[in-house]
Amino acid sequence: MAFRNRKAPTTDEFVVVSQGEKGGKYDPSIPAEAYATGFMEFTDTAPTIYHANHYLSKALEEHGFEYLDEREDWTDRLTKGNKFYTTRGTTTVLAFTKGKHWQPSHGAGIVGTHIDSLTCVVKPISIKEPIDDFELIGVAPYAGALSDLWWDRDLGIGGRMIVREGRGITEKLVRIPHPIARIASLAPHFGKFAQGPFNPETQKVPFIGLAKDGKLPEPTEDEKKSPVVGQHSLRLLRALSRESGVPVRDILSVELHLFDTQPAALGGIDKEFIFAPRVDNKACTYSGVYGFIEAADTVVESDSLSVVVAYDNEEIGSRSRTGAQGNILEAAVDRIFAAEDCCPDDAKKAVFWANSFFLSADVTHATNPNFSDVYMTNHKPKLNKGITVTFAPGGNMITNANTSAFVQEIARRTDNTIQYFQVRNDSPTGGTIGPYLASKTGIRGVDLGIAQLSMHSIRATIGSEDIWLGVKFFKSFFNTWREVDLEFQLGSL
Structure with missing residues (x-):
């Protein structure tokens, strides 16, 4: 049963459905699957x-x-x-x-x-100098995030932006739909250097792209009207602008988190489990x-x-x-x-x-x-x-x-x-x-x-x-x- 893109069902609704489909015999697997799917939609979206x-x-x-x-x-x-x-x-x-x-x-x-x-919070000034052509982003762990369990995961970015809208100022949600960041582990072939412990400030820094010839793009005069230009990656701000429909110049502040983008899934031989972030x-x-x-x-x-x-x-x-x-x-x-x-x-x-x-x-x-x-x-x-x-x-x-x-x-x-x-x-x-x-x-x-x-x-x-x-x-x-x-x-x- 697929219940994506709809509100969660009610228990009474699925008692009726199961009775109809099973000839009057209540089947608890039907509401269980419906609610499992509803939860997976919640944590994914x-x-x-x-x-x-x-x-x-x-x-x-x-x-x-x-x-x-x-x-x-x-x-x-x-x-x-x-x-x-x-x-x-x-x-x-x-x-x-x-x-x-x-x-x-x-x-x-x-x-x-x-x-x-648990999440990684983008720092107030997250822009960093490229290293070996990698564009990096400064993040801080929230609670127990940024542990070794965060190595090599497909990380998305999203959160809220404070933006100009007409004559007023409002809050807008934003989420880039594809993985944008990754924290790469060091291969075990490097011996003791790959064994840790690792410094979370200098050795667990996510990369978000490649800087062409080690150089980052320059903002336009219009983009310079935003106070966050120079604080965060311009390429990131432009991506947020595309997703939200808000011009870069109108972005006043951002509060962004990194998160695992791998969708939740039913697992086990008979789908006994939900594997989810x-x-x-x-x-x-x-x-x-x-x-x-x-x-x-x-x-x-x-x-x-x-x-x-x-x-x-x-x-x-x-x-x-x-x-x-x-x-x-x-x-x-x-x-x-x-x-x-x-x-x-x-x-x-x-x-x-x-x-x-x-x-x-x-x-x-x-x-x-x-x-x-x-x-x-x-x-x-x-x-x-x-x-x-x-x-x-x-x-x-x-x-x-x-x-x-x-x-x-x-x-x-x-x-x-x-x-x-x-x-x-x-x-x-x-x-x-x-x-x-x-x-x-x-x-x-x-x-x-x-x-x-x-x-x-x-x-x-x-x-x-x-x-x-x-x-x-x-x-x-x-x-x-x-x-x-x-x-x-x-x-x-």
Whole structure:
């Protein structure tokens, strides 16, 4: 089944299709393949965080969500609708669905992910002198990028440009569609020189072309009107101009990333796998957002408030206005309170957060068959089995006995499978956005996510059913968390 160039299907849509094609027998492979294809389209067509934000914003709009500008007052708008979204910095997106019978004391069911991935960021002044006729470009690693796993990959370039448009200044997305850069390894025949370690500033510099006779082109008088001429390769700026339709003279600033251009693919004998770039954390973001979208119509008729937020900058600590240590979620809650004629004082907000539940959704480690002994027995997440709940007694995760039981009950009622993971005592553990939100607000929650192989590699592996299972789980959470919470009634849960 091919679902490229169309919006992602809904679970109900594919139950109907599979029943029709299989004579009334439900075939789970059909929705799994459809969602796998939808995810692959997402990661292929939205390789930078700016494109991913735009992709998700358009998906929300197509499903009836109304855009709210952070610079404007939302109060009147919120009293006339139920489905909204906002963005911050073209990198973070937040959406919410407000039930007709919701009250602030009911809290909210919230899924938080991060939308940023490991990448190489083009430096503010990236132009470099040619070396042996190679035109080079200066880049800096974002998080764990520019490791040895980035050798010899076909790298594309894209991002956002600040441009003059008429009398105003606006932002424009741009992406060169073919590989433009490469970081060449040194052949092993050179012996010790090819063994490393390698200097990331001087020995991992991408080349983007050949300078004819070692000389770079000169700008025209018209092109010199742009402040970025002389800061970046003129050939690169001209390529960006061709792709965007913006004259070089009108380009005021650029923020560009390098990324793996090899398309995502289904793999394995029976297509059990997805091999893809940027799985961390586009997999949980895609699943979380589409689970949220599919639950929206049910939530609108309920007494619940659903929120999904895809943050930036998790890979570098979340400490930014667009990261989880920023306040986009808390500010949105304050505005929702104000629209309910409910002054968002500290006491009322404390009640709201105490009655809310948060899923910190980030990928976790699937069991690598070549290194099975580095995992704890009974803590070996498998592909195509379902969401994995993660624990870390050192404080890197927010999961505890009460909150994991809460999620397990949701899974039991909705036919979802839960796996569990914790690292060995002799292994380090990563972090997530969960502790930041919990420490700021007092919200209850768990850390969980889709299991993947090769985390922080330029290319990773998940199960081809895992996106479908993620959407199914997140949809179930938004539809049932409130009724489960009312039954638990544990107070300090």
